[in-house]
Amino acid sequence: MRRGARWLLALAVASLAMPLPAMAEKIPLPAAAKEGIARMYGGDPDGAIVLFRTLEESQPEDPLGYLLEGEARWWKIYCAAYEVKWGMVDAWKKPKEARDNEYLALAEKAIRLAEKQLAAKETAKMHLYAGIGLALEARLHGLRDEHRATAHAGVKAREHFLRALELDPDMADADAGLGLYNYYVDTLSGFVKVLRVFMGIPGGSKKEGIRQLERAMKEGELAAVEARFYLAKNLRTYDHQYEQAITILEPLVESYPHNPIFLLLLGNVNAENGRAAKAAEYLRAAQSATHAEGDCGTGAGSSACEPCAARVKAVAQAMLATLP
Helix, strand or coil: CHHHHHHHHHHHHHHHCCCCCCCCCCCCCCHHHHHHHHHHHCCCHHHHHHHHHHHHHHCCCCHHHHHHHHHHHHHHHHHHCEEEECCEEEECCCCCCCCHHHHHHHHHHHHHHHHHHHHHCCCHHHHHHHHHHHHHHHHHHHHCCCHHHHHHHHHHHHHHHHHHHHHCCCCHHHHHHHHHHHHHHCCCCHHHHHHHHHHCCCCCCHHHHHHHHHHHHHHCCCCHHHHHHHHHHHHHHHHCCHHHHHHHHHHHHHHCCCCHHHHHHHHHHHHHCCCHHHHHHHHHHHHHCCCCCCCCCCCCCCCCCCHHHHHHHHHHHHHHHHCC
8 A cells, every 4th residue: 555655646746846937928037037047957056046036036926936946945855865766866755854844935925926916817827837836845745755735736736737728828838747747647556546536636648748748848948957857767767768768868967067966867877778887977977066065155066065965975876886
């Protein structure tokens, strides 16, 4: 039963791995948002958070700044929970921590602001924002093994993403979230699929999920990076399609060579594919991308400070020890 419950958790977590918000209405992103996003994916969420807070101060009624800060904080949480299980590197589980409250408060504020604007006027963008806020909540609940909370927030997020696409079919960023949901749902065992029905969690199709994620990779304005990362990770985890995962991941590392999370995953997939030399290259690069414990600031690699730096080094070392 516990294994089934964990698979059900994975289903709901699919909805948490939601992309950053799309600008389907073609509203230009503020310069601080653009620079912050580049820093976040470049491996510096701490520097990105500083920039995202300037958005919160200048536009306190806009959910965007809070969502982006929540996203940056998620990568810090995700990195600090990284470990190797069954030969795969990922964030599998974490305990409750006091710092989680600040993250959840950002998500809740973004949800409230989006719902307030939806009450005045329904727009695809605000449905997207509300869905992302719920997804931020769900992904943390999932990592903490809080099954009911994960499923509840994940299903509500899915509803908002579906409505966003109804209002704007060109919103490829919403397709990224739905693609992840559809992919995960179709990986569930028969027993858990029955359990899913009783819990009122909608079904999905892996084939459709892959199509949606591929569209988001090509057409998403802000979800392209996350769609690429999660598709590659899932192809490794559930389908063992290592060659395809490598092809999808390599552009991420080329664009963001100082992001230790991307480097670790690419090293792991190369190891699974029997490419020991390439795996070692990426794993050592991940170690080099981190700073010493407590050495935090802005600039490439500074995100990997405090618990993240120690975790990256330990995980990379553990995987290097398994290479022939």
